[in-house]
Amino acid sequence: MTRLTRREFLRTSAAGAGFGFLAAGCAPAIKGDFAPKAGRRVVVVGGGWGGATAAKYVRLADPSIEVVLLEPNKQFVSCPFSNLVLSGVRSIDGLTFGYGGLRNHGVRIYHESASAIEPDTGRVRVGDGYLQYDRLIVSPGVEFQWEQVDGLAAAQDRVLHAWKAGPQTVELARQLAAIPDGGVFVLTVPPVAYRCPPGPYERACQVAFYLKTHKPKSKLIVLDANQNVVSKAALFRAAWKDYPNLEYRASNKVVKVDPSVREVTTDLGDRVKYDVVNLIPPQRAGTIAAQADLVGADKRWCEVNHLTYESVKHKNVHVVGDSTIGLPVPKSGNIANAMGKICAVAVVHLLNGKEPPAMAPGNTCYSWVNDREAIAVVNAYKIEGGKVVQIEQKLTPGQSAQWAQNADGWARSIWQDILG
Amino acid sequence: MRTILGLILGPLGLSVLMSGPAGAGPLDAPGASKALACSACHGLGGQSPSNTMPIIAGIAPWYFKKAIEDYAAGRRPSPEMEPYAKYVREAGIDDLAAYFASQSRQPTAVKVDAGAVERGRVASQQCVVCHVESGKGDPAKGIPDLRGQPPGYLANQMLLFKADQRSPGDPTLKALKELMKSVPDDQIADLAAYYSSLR
Numbered sequence: 001m002t003r004l005t006r007r008e009f010l011r012t013s014a015a016g017a018g019f020g021f022l023a024a025g026c027a028p029a030i031k032g033d034f035a036p037k038a039g040r041r042v043v044v045v046g047g048g049w050g051g052a053t054a055a056k057y058v059r060l061a062d063p064s065i066e067v068v069l070l071e072p073n074k075q076f077v078s079c080p081f082s083n084l085v086l087s088g089v090r091s092i093d094g095l096t097f098g099y100g101g102l103r104n105h106g107v108r109i110y111h112e113s114a115s116a117i118e119p120d121t122g123r124v125r126v127g128d129g130y131l132q133y134d135r136l137i138v139s140p141g142v143e144f145q146w147e148q149v150d151g152l153a154a155a156q157d158r159v160l161h162a163w164k165a166g167p168q169t170v171e172l173a174r175q176l177a178a179i180p181d182g183g184v185f186v187l188t189v190p191p192v193a194y195r196c197p198p199g200p201y202e203r204a205c206q207v208a209f210y211l212k213t214h215k216p217k218s219k220l221i222v223l224d225a226n227q228n229v230v231s232k233a234a235l236f237r238a239a240w241k242d243y244p245n246l247e248y249r250a251s252n253k254v255v256k257v258d259p260s261v262r263e264v265t266t267d268l269g270d271r272v273k274y275d276v277v278n279l280i281p282p283q284r285a286g287t288i289a290a291q292a293d294l295v296g297a298d299k300r301w302c303e304v305n306h307l308t309y310e311s312v313k314h315k316n317v318h319v320v321g322d323s324t325i326g327l328p329v330p331k332s333g334n335i336a337n338a339m340g341k342i343c344a345v346a347v348v349h350l351l352n353g354k355e356p357p358a359m360a361p362g363n364t365c366y367s368w369v370n371d372r373e374a375i376a377v378v379n380a381y382k383i384e385g386g387k388v389v390q391i392e393q394k395l396t397p398g399q400s401a402q403w404a405q406n407a408d409g410w411a412r413s414i415w416q417d418i419l420g
Numbered sequence: 421m422r423t424i425l426g427l428i429l430g431p432l433g434l435s436v437l438m439s440g441p442a443g444a445g446p447l448d449a450p451g452a453s454k455a456l457a458c459s460a461c462h463g464l465g466g467q468s469p470s471n472t473m474p475i476i477a478g479i480a481p482w483y484f485k486k487a488i489e490d491y492a493a494g495r496r497p498s499p500e501m502e503p504y505a506k507y508v509r510e511a512g513i514d515d516l517a518a519y520f521a522s523q524s525r526q527p528t529a530v531k532v533d534a535g536a537v538e539r540g541r542v543a544s545q546q547c548v549v550c551h552v553e554s555g556k557g558d559p560a561k562g563i564p565d566l567r568g569q570p571p572g573y574l575a576n577q578m579l580l581f582k583a584d585q586r587s588p589g590d591p592t593l594k595a596l597k598e599l600m601k602s603v604p605d606d607q608i609a610d611l612a613a614y615y616s617s618l619r
Contacts (some may be wrong), residue, residue, distance in 0.1 A: 057447070057456075060445065060446050060447055060464075061445060061447045062445065063445065105594075182505060219559055334460055337460055338457060338460065339454070341459070342456065342458040345447065345453050345456070357453050358513070359454070359456065359457075360457065360507065360510075361457065362457040362503075362504060362507060364460065364500060365462060371490070376499060376500065378499055378500050378502075378503045378504070379503060380503030380504055380506050380507040380510075381507065382507065382510040382511075390587055391503065391506045391507060391510060392502070392503045392506055393503070394499045394500075394502050394503050396499045397499070397561070402576065405471075405472050405572065405576070406472050406473075406500065408471075408472065409461070409468075409470035409472030409473045409572070410460070410461055410470070410473070411473060412470040412471075413459075413460060413461050413462065413463055413468060413469055413470045413473055414460045414461070415462050416463065417459050417463070417464065417467045420469070
């Protein structure tokens with residue numbers, strides 16, 4: 001496999017996008033069976049950490065299987081490391097990649113959204129058309145529960161989540177940079193389960209670092225719906241000793257936002273004024289998972305078989321990434337990548353009439369606490385009785401530049417593993 | 421796992437026909453599926469693309485197993501590798517050692533400065549007693565192959581030896597650590613560049 005630099009990623013992406021555009025110009029409109037299936041086919045819905053990995057690895061495992069990826073975005077923007085864009089330590093360009101590497105593996109990509117899944121007929125609906133599949137891998141990420149916070153649905157353009165890396169990340173960085181010295185930045189943490197458990201606290205570090213460096217009279221208030229820091233708690237609390245400008249309030253669930261007076265209200269009835277707010281809303285599985293009846297009784301997340309990631313509700317439909325529940329794993333990028341690989345191998349085995357191997361995921365998760373130091377948590381798992389079981393969780397003994405260098409190495413490697 | 425018969429039409433079929441003989445897919449090797457937990461950091465087949473993670477493609481099985489056992493037992497402290505080493509023991513250390521040993525090793529793609537390589541070559545005279553002139557090491561004495569590893573990884577390991585943070589207290593590494601204490605940090609970067617450049 002050739003190594004792709006980011007520049008090459010972007011170049012191949014541009015070429016790929018151009019080809020896609022031309023092909024789209026010549027191809028019939030999306031109507032009916034717009035890409036008739038000739039051989040065995042896996043359709044992947046969603047080109048994030050889980051879906052892009054699954055698409056690539058199905059092709060690696062068995063190039064005789066056609067893989068079609070449906071992903072509306074033309075570029076992949078990494079959520080991991082995107083908190084560093086807020087502090088100006090990294091640029092969004094450095095986290096943005098094209099899908100050219102997947103095309104080189106023979107993955108057919110349509111930059112379209114799946115609108116429905118029909119498990120009974122083995123079809124995915126796309127606009128007025130559909131695609132047929134033998135096996136479907138759904139990696140829809142998370143959707144926000146806007147209705148859980150009064151006033152949020154109507155204020156989505158001003159009250160940013162920046163929890164899907166991209167334009168909102170850049171806009172929130174701009175808002176942070178524009179905050180008056182002496183201003184208040186409010187960051188709200190949703191109740192578990194949500195994407196990236198340590199993410200809000202890493203973001204708190206990056207915002208506090210930025211304010212301490214550039215707006216020393218300003219303050220960060222973290223309103224956490226949970227009773228304590230959800231991940232790497234002792235390490236984050238130790239890191240926050242460097243940030244007297246950070247005020248952390250546990251068990252403060254935000255239930256209302258009013259941008260006209262720049263104020264949030266907690267379930268305790270406290271009103272907190274802000275100059276800039278970053279409201280990370282409560283979350284559930286991506287919309288397509290709910291529409292396709294892949295979510296469980298909680299109406300939020302998708303339960304899956306621990307060996308194959310096949311939905312417990314629909315045959316031949318597999319779910320990977322943040323939208324799954326029931327495994328003792330965090331909703332992390334590394335886990336989504338691991339699920340994508342395991343699911344791909346399982347799907348190929350099943351399509352070839354073989355029993356899938358029992359494979360366990362792993363999790364490596366770094367968080368940056370300033371511009372040069374990071375902390376980490378690592379989880380190892382095994383399969384026992386057909387279920388994923390944790391072997392061990394290990395934390396770094398503290399924060400250091402060494403873990404930050406390792407974080408950088410991890411990111412470069414895993415981006416390649418997903419897209420290269 | 422790979423089925424070539426009964427396949428496909430169009431450009432996909434062409435790409436399969438052009439991809440070589442059947443049964444040689446990258447995930448067909450024994451142990452390959454167990455190694456997928458490693459590829460997020462170490463790259464597919466152990467060919468690490470980054471500066472900090474070592475290339476384990478082509479690694480000698482004795483060295484792989486020693487490293488895994490040392491990590492798992494906490495003798496080689498690493499919050500990242502200790503859990504994964506336990507995963508490897510659960511999954512089957514022999515399978516994984518054989519898999520990575522069977523992978524063809526490419527030298528790191530991380531570029532190094534020619535001046536640093538030359539300074540490192542001169543400084544390497546203190547290393548050749550064990551690592552030999554070629555940098556290939558000596559399995560009989562438990563000396564690993566350093567050639568073509570990422571320079572960041574090599575430098576970090578030398579710093580860990582110098583600070584007695586890699587395998588602390590290991591009597592077999594006493595002489596190495598004494599030597600590393602005499603090596604200034606900027607020379608460590610040069611040595612890393614030199615050994616990284618060897619093929």
